[in-house]
Structures are given as C-alpha cells and as structure tokens.
Amino acid sequence: MRKILIIDDDIFFLKALKRMLTTLGDYSADISADGSIAFRSQEIREYDLVMLDLNMPKPDGRECLMAVKASAPSVPVIIVTGENSTETAVEYLRMGAYDYLTKPIDRNRLNATLENLFRLKSLEEELDSITRHLLKNELEKPYCFEKILTLDETMKKNFRYTEAIAPTSKPVLICGETGTGKELMAESLHLCSGREGKYVSVDVSGIDDSVFSDTLFGHTKGAFTGADKARSGLIETASGGTIFLDEIGDLQEASQIKLLRLLQTGEYYPLGSDAAKKSSARIVTAMNRTPEALLDKGFRNDLYYRLSTYRIDVPPLRERKKDIPLLARFFYSGAAKELKIPDRPDERALELLLAYRFPGNVRELKSIMEDAALQQKIGRTLFDTITERLNIKEVSGEKKARLKLTDVFGFLPTIKQVTDALVNEALEETKGSQKDAAAIVGLSRQAFNRRLNMQKKE
Ligand SMILES: Nc1ncnc2c1ncn2[C@@H]1O[C@H](COP(=O)(O)OP(=O)(O)OP(=O)(O)O)[C@@H](O)[C@H]1O
Ligand SMILES: [Mg+2]
Known part of the structure; x- marks a missing residue:
C-alpha cells in the first residue's frame, strides 16, 4: 500500500x-x-x-x-x-x-x-535494501543458512545478498560447479523469503519437452492417450512458494519457449487445455555452466536475461580453502558418529586435502570423508585413505605427488619450464597476488618478482 x-x-x-x-x-x-x-x-x-x-x-x-x-x-x-x-x-x-x-x-x-x-x-x-544488506556484516535470519557451513567471505556475502533478494518474487539464477551447494542455496533462499507455499525441486536435465510440460504444467483428462485423470503440475504444487529448476542449461528449445512465456505473462497452459492458469510460484534455477558457456551453446538470450534478474555465484571449493578442513571435519564427524568410531581425524591427513582441486567440490569431499571413516573402522588410517583417493604418495614424511612431471608436461621439462609453470599456477591460485603466490612457492617477494620479470622479458 x-x-x-x-x-x-x-x-x-x-x-x-x-x-x-x-x-x-x-x-x-x-x-x-x-x-x-x-x-x-x-x-x-x-x-x-x-x-x-x-x-x-x-x-x-x-x-x-x-x-x-x-x-x-x-x-x-x-x-x-x-x-x-x-x-x-x-x-x-x-x-x-x-x-x-x-x-x-x-x-x-x-x-x-x-x-x-x-x-x-x-x-x-x-536496490537500497540490497546495498544495505551487502554493507552489513550481520544476517537478519542466520538460521536460514545454517545448513551451509562456511568460513568464506564470498559465501557470507552471498548469504547477505540472498537475504536481500529473498522477499522479492523475481527469478534467481544460481551458478556454480557441480557439488558446490547450489541446491542448499536455493533452499535457504526459499526459507528466507518467508513464502508460505512449498519449495519444489525439479531436475530438468535430460527430460524432453512433453515430460517437461506435463511435470510443470500438468494436464487435463484425455489430454493424451493414458491421461485418464486430470493432474496438476508442480507449478501449482509450488503456488505461493518456490519452484527450483535444476540444470536449466540442459533445457530443450521448446521448453525454453514455454518457460519464457511463463516468466513474461505469469501464465501457463496445462496440456490439453486452452484456459491459462496463473502462477504464483517464484522461479529459481541453477546450472553448473558459466553464463558464457550457456549462451555459446545456443541457450535463448531472452530467457537467460529473464532468469538471471538476480544471480548468485557459488565459488568452487578450491577457491575457499578455509572451508576444506571445516567441512572435512564436519563430514567425518557425522560418519564417525554413525559408525561408532572415535571422532578424532588425523589433522595431518586433513592438510593433504588443501592441495587438491576438488572437481566434484563439497559433494566429493563429503564422499571422501565418509569413505575414509569407513576405512578407518576396518583398520586403514585416514592418511592412507586420503593419499590414495587423491593420488598422493607420502615418502619419508614428505608429501609428494605420485603424478610424474612427464604426465603433466607430456615430456621431461627443464628446471626453467617447471619454475615458470609453478610461478604461473601460484599466481592463478592467488588470483594474481604476488605476495601470496611467493609465500606458496616458498620464495621471498623479491625473488618471486625477479622470476616473473625474467619470464616477461623472454
Ligand atoms: N557448505 C556446505 N555445508 C554443508 N554441506 C554442504 C555444503 N555445500 C554442499 N554441501 C553438501 O554437499 C552436497 C552437494 O550439495 P548440493 O546438492 O547443494 O550441490 P549442487 O551445487 O546442487 O550440485 P549439482 O550441480 O551436482 O546439482 C549435498 O549433500 C550438500 O548437503
Ligand atoms: Mg543440484
């Protein structure tokens, strides 16, 4: 009013x-x-x-x-x-x-x-409310995010942003690699919105257009052979709530058009019906591609812009290193309780995890730690299980990659080639911070800088 x-x-x-x-x-x-x-x-x-x-x-x-x-x-x-x-x-x-x-x-x-x-x-x-939330350090509703464990600043910023956009009914797109916690973010967003309707999650990857329409929009009696009863779709189940469409990047062209129409008009047609129904479900989508990759692949631009009115980027686990030991202990502890083994993971073993890339992100870490707890129960040490899973070999107390340099380079590299690669990768890891990169590779800032300059001159 x-x-x-x-x-x-x-x-x-x-x-x-x-x-x-x-x-x-x-x-x-x-x-x-x-x-x-x-x-x-x-x-x-x-x-x-x-x-x-x-x-x-x-x-x-x-x-x-x-x-x-x-x-x-x-x-x-x-x-x-x-x-x-x-x-x-x-x-x-x-x-x-x-x-x-x-x-x-x-x-x-x-x-x-x-x-x-x-x-x-x-x-x-x-915009004001979003800016205020982003500037603040405190969350108004921390309980909405309690399932997402993190010590990372970018993640916390995401929480504040999510809290700010939660009360609106505009679409939200959640981007992030597989296993980063996108579904958890979508659930938190719904909780935070205070919407009274249900949260309904649908994985739309690999479904053809007729299944998509039937699942989301429902059908009338007799709409197709075998449709002996009218059935409402999930958009209706999520009335006044949130519908979460996962793997949106895989949506077929015909379904993309229907989704676009729903976003433009707020209306949809059950299969076999020409009476439009009004939708009051908030649409949240997720994908594990980058927007650039999505559009390159031929996803409709107009739909992408509609879906991404608000966008949340969930960073990969390797870019939030503080979360690795935190989550490792958490998952180990959960498994240890279930298996009735002592909950005291070997901290040296957890350190090994920091060097790993985690292509499967948090889901992969969870599976590693649960497996490690199980192995522990049958007498294998955490250290051994982790080194084996991550393909890392320990030699006389030193951590050393089992991978050979020839595997990485395709040939036996010179010392210079190895140093150049090391310097570049460290810079990549630290997003260009020479100070941090130098610390990682064990050089003084000056020595690191000299190497970088030598590289540039060539
Ligand atoms: N920060 C976190 N704290 C606790 N558990 C987490 C966290 N992030 C992810 N998880 C757990 O990791 C698993 C994967 O998370 P989720 O399903 O939300 O990822 P996703 O990004 O949706 O993955 P996909 O792209 O494969 O659909 C789940 O079991 C989830 O509970
Ligand atoms: Mg998911």
Whole structure:
C-alpha cells in the first residue's frame, strides 16, 4: 500500500481525487486543505507521494514544493493545477517536481504516472535494501543458512545478498560447479523469503519437452492417450512458494519457449487445455555452466536475461580453502558418529586435502570423508585413505605427488619450464597476488618478482 498526501484548498477536488486514487490501485490518500502541512517534515516523510495544488492561499504551491524538497527530498511531488502552461510546468519540474498534471485530472494519465513512479520507487527501494544488506556484516535470519557451513567471505556475502533478494518474487539464477551447494542455496533462499507455499525441486536435465510440460504444467483428462485423470503440475504444487529448476542449461528449445512465456505473462497452459492458469510460484534455477558457456551453446538470450534478474555465484571449493578442513571435519564427524568410531581425524591427513582441486567440490569431499571413516573402522588410517583417493604418495614424511612431471608436461621439462609453470599456477591460485603466490612457492617477494620479470622479458 502506497500512502499519498493531497494538498489543495478546494475540498471538493480533494475528495474527488482521493476517491479516484483508491479505485486506481493499492493506494491510501490523506487530504489537507492547508499547505502548512508541507513544512512538517516528519509528517511528510511518512508519505510515498505528495500531490500539490499551485494556487492556494499562503503558503502556496511553490512554497510547499520548496519546503518538501528541502526537508524531505526523497518524497516525490506531483503538481496538480488548473494552470495549463508549458512554461510553468518546466519551471516546476526544474524545481524538483516529479510530474505536472492539469485539472481536470485524466484518469489514465494519472494511472500511468503513478505506475511509473512507484515502479521506479520499488526498484530504488530494492536496490537500497540490497546495498544495505551487502554493507552489513550481520544476517537478519542466520538460521536460514545454517545448513551451509562456511568460513568464506564470498559465501557470507552471498548469504547477505540472498537475504536481500529473498522477499522479492523475481527469478534467481544460481551458478556454480557441480557439488558446490547450489541446491542448499536455493533452499535457504526459499526459507528466507518467508513464502508460505512449498519449495519444489525439479531436475530438468535430460527430460524432453512433453515430460517437461506435463511435470510443470500438468494436464487435463484425455489430454493424451493414458491421461485418464486430470493432474496438476508442480507449478501449482509450488503456488505461493518456490519452484527450483535444476540444470536449466540442459533445457530443450521448446521448453525454453514455454518457460519464457511463463516468466513474461505469469501464465501457463496445462496440456490439453486452452484456459491459462496463473502462477504464483517464484522461479529459481541453477546450472553448473558459466553464463558464457550457456549462451555459446545456443541457450535463448531472452530467457537467460529473464532468469538471471538476480544471480548468485557459488565459488568452487578450491577457491575457499578455509572451508576444506571445516567441512572435512564436519563430514567425518557425522560418519564417525554413525559408525561408532572415535571422532578424532588425523589433522595431518586433513592438510593433504588443501592441495587438491576438488572437481566434484563439497559433494566429493563429503564422499571422501565418509569413505575414509569407513576405512578407518576396518583398520586403514585416514592418511592412507586420503593419499590414495587423491593420488598422493607420502615418502619419508614428505608429501609428494605420485603424478610424474612427464604426465603433466607430456615430456621431461627443464628446471626453467617447471619454475615458470609453478610461478604461473601460484599466481592463478592467488588470483594474481604476488605476495601470496611467493609465500606458496616458498620464495621471498623479491625473488618471486625477479622470476616473473625474467619470464616477461623472454
Ligand atoms: N557448505 C556446505 N555445508 C554443508 N554441506 C554442504 C555444503 N555445500 C554442499 N554441501 C553438501 O554437499 C552436497 C552437494 O550439495 P548440493 O546438492 O547443494 O550441490 P549442487 O551445487 O546442487 O550440485 P549439482 O550441480 O551436482 O546439482 C549435498 O549433500 C550438500 O548437503
Ligand atoms: Mg543440484
């Protein structure tokens, strides 16, 4: 509900405009025949809009506009006047009025002005709320994210962003490699939104268009052979809630068109029906490709832009190293409890994990730790299980890759080639921080820099 204040000395006009406003939309209007209210800034700030007459006994419209713009600049003012002059209109717009309407008020013109104004205002408010959330360090609803363990700053920023966008009903796209926790993010988003409907998750990879339509939109009785009963689709199950479409990058072209139509109109057709149904489910999607790869592959641009109104990028596990021991202990501990073995993982073994790339991310770490706990129960050490799983061999207390350099280079490299590769990879790992890269490879900052310069000169 938007609150509007109308100031005009003509009491009949005030009442008529108030009536018109309440029939136009979700607006409530207060009226005042005396301009002095414009000088009470506390009161004015309570309103989403002031509609102001120009010709009034003192204070007149001009003085009122100046007062509002000085003390409550974020409250928009629309001038409503009998004076139809372009010059006056321009003058007032310059002074900060949002628009200038002439009496008698045209209903359609007023409607369009208010819709535009409040659409813009909603966007600004949304952006404001997102910025506020991102600047804050505290979450308002930490319990929504309690299933996602993390010590990583980017992940925490994602939580704050998720909290900020949760109350809107716009689509969200979650991107990240396989096993990074996208589904958990989608669940947290739903929880955080406070939406009363259900959270429904559907994996759309590998399903053809008719299965997609039937699953999401449902069908009428007799829609196809074997459809002996009408069945509602998952969009309906998720009414007032969230529908999570996983692996959206695999969606077939025909299904992409249907999804686009749903996003554009908020409507869909069950199979066999020509009566459109309204959807009130929020659409959240996920994929493990990058947007560039998705569009390269021929995914519809227009659909991508709709789906990614908001986008959350979940970083791969190797880019949040602090989470590796944290999650390793957590998964090990869960398994140890179940297997009734002591919950004291060998910390030296956990360190080995830091050097691994984790192509399968958290899911892979979970499986490694659960397997390691099981192996421990049958007498193998955690250290041995992990080195074997990660293809790492320990020689006399030193960690050494079992992989040979010839496997990596395809030939036996020179010392220079190895050093260059090492320097480059360390820079990649640290996202270009020479200080951190030097520390990783065990060189002083100066020595690292010298090597880098030598490389550049060649
Ligand atoms: N930060 C985390 N804390 C605890 N468990 C996690 C975390 N991240 C992921 N997991 C667990 O790892 C597994 C994989 O997570 P999830 O299914 O959410 O990944 P995904 O990104 O959706 O994967 P895919 O791309 O394969 O669909 C799940 O068992 C999940 O509970
Ligand atoms: Mg998933």
